[in-house]
Amino acid sequence: MEAQRLRAMIASAQAGKAQGYEALLEAYGPRLYGYFFRATGSHHDAEDLLSDLTLRLVRMLKHYDDRGRFEPWLFRVAANIVRDRIRRSKANPTPASLSLEDESGQPLVDRLGDAKTETVAEGLLAAEMSERLDQAMERLDATAREMILLRYFGQMSFKEIAEIFQCPPGTVLAKVHRGLGRLRKLMEGKYGPQ
């Protein structure tokens, strides 16, 4: 995102204007929601966590010192929310089952497909791939999964992720490296080399 536009949104939000928060939600909502969903495996939980994050943003943003590192700060808050939720549930998160339906009754598999596919076959293949990816993610170590998600959705550096997990950046890289390798093998094992 353009730095000047981001600074304006943050300033508006810090001034207590609702449109500032709306703009931030519009800019980061999809990535935050995706992170929450992939971390918990539940659309219901993801919606809850997005709402919780917004509440924390309103309370914490006034203390945020904008030095151009907003995204890592935002996803650090998101990661803490996820860890709080996982700690409370006392269980590893599981991806959404394809038998679940969304609020409109539409099977979730339809929502996981690639929006750019034009044919039904491509849409089904994309949905199937997404399902398998979910299952592969589920089989990862929870910490490795969360680190991979923070790299993907939060675009965080290894050093920034290390600060969240209070471990050396090399440890983060090792987990991410092994986790991605396992994901690749799980996907290749099912559907052949990519």
Next chain:
Amino acid sequence: MGLNEQQYERVAQWLDAMEVSGRDFAAFVQQGQPFDLSREERLAAQQVLRDEALLEGALDVELPAQATQRARRRAVAELARPRRILLRVGFAAAAATAVAAAIVIAVSFWPTNPSAPANDAVGQWASQWINAVENPPRHDDVDILAMQAEELKADMVVSLPAGGPVDYQIDSIQQSLDEFWLDDPASVPAG
């Protein structure tokens, strides 16, 4: 490929530096890398970047409209919360001030001596009468008369023999003086 802890540390620093520079792997190797990676380290770095690229787009999820609306409502409600709290505090302070003012007003008009008559005029007249008796106003004629009585008393004590008739006369004069003081001093004409 197995890297040790130190090698992973070097590769992590190298990859972070590359991302900050905004260059791709090859360009960063040629220009700008903070240090050289060993072959094994470089292979590990490349593998991580390739695996992450494979995931591109695959983990994205559509954001439901109701999730956005709910988050928006939460933000608006939380933003309004301080104003609501301030309003409540303001009302409470105003109410407390009104009660305190009512107490002060009630205390200021409350009589200190419950048995005192509501109309204090009687009390004032009584105090004036007492003051007039204890501290009578001074008149020249009365002063002169008193002085003459004292002189006469003194002369009689000196000239007359002690005993009987003289004491009677002194007593009579004294009695006249006492009776005079008992009369209303205001009846003495002004000199």
